[in-house]
Amino acid sequence: MKNKLMSLSKIYYFFAFLLLMVIFLPGDFFLDIITMTFIWGAVASAWNISGGYAGQFSLGHAGFLGVGAYTSSLLYINFHISPWVGMIIGGILAALFALIIGVLCFRLKGPFYTLATIAFAELVFISTTQLREITNGSMGIQLPFESGIANFIFEETRTYAILSFILLMIVFLISSYIKNSKIGYYLIAMREDPDAASSLGVNIKFLKLFATGLSAFLTAICGTFLVQYILFIEPANILSLSISIKIAMIAIVGGMNLPQGPVIGAILLTPLELLLRGYTSDIAGLHLFLFGIILVLVVLFQPKGLAESKWKIRIKTFRWNGAKQDAAKQDIA
Structure with a gap:
């Protein structure tokens, strides 16, 4: 328990460091990178509740991302409903779709469920x-730029960075709570x-529907946050299969067994993607x-993700030190 509390405190120190970066980091270029990192970290953390804890490996989460983004955007443009409200409506609509998929595909396992998503x-x-x-x-759809809190549109990139940080913290806390709760243990037992x-x-059907919903x-x-930041939405940039693969890959590389895994994956992969697109645009x-x-290397050498790599090194070091002490005792004897 003590080690768990110490690890959690280190995580929150890291989040505090990220917040300081958001507040004091100069230049819109770096703020744009960190904002997108937070958004994709939140998306991957949301995916991890179903794909990681529950073992419901989905390659269709771009559909839920698009449902949220299109719902809030269409409600805002056609009916002048604030994206803050449309965000909740889009979330409920996506959850309903997830429940329908869950009921229809309840008996599907492994690759068959993935194909259904x-x-x-x-x-x-x-x-x-x-x-x-x-x-x-x-x-x-191009959203009109009319800045205001009610419109979820702001002139400064730093404001988006702060809001995306809050989004990441909320999703992370929900994921962490589920992981360490009774439901989390049930989900892992169901997965294994x-x-x-x-x-x-254990009520398997309820757990699957709960995790997916x-x-x-x-x-x-997260889809609403993304579209309100870029102010443009089209099927190719939010609903393609590559987006679903990207979401799953962030969680896999970071680690699906720990709440901080998707955050670590997003911090590694999102800036890398944006920088490569910016500086190597000639090589599509x-x-x-x-x-x-990166995915092949992680699967080969760190199959549980980067979030657990330091822990493994510590265990190996402890065992090596223990063997060294035993050898020294035998020499003295």
């Missing part, structure tokens, strides 16, 4: 592309052996190639 994301992608009268199709967990009285709700909230797809190399 891909089909859902593709369905949303095709719908937003074809419904041109509502979504403007592949041309996308559903039959054994069910025989012990909460993950979809939080992901849709270079960032995807490097992402693939």
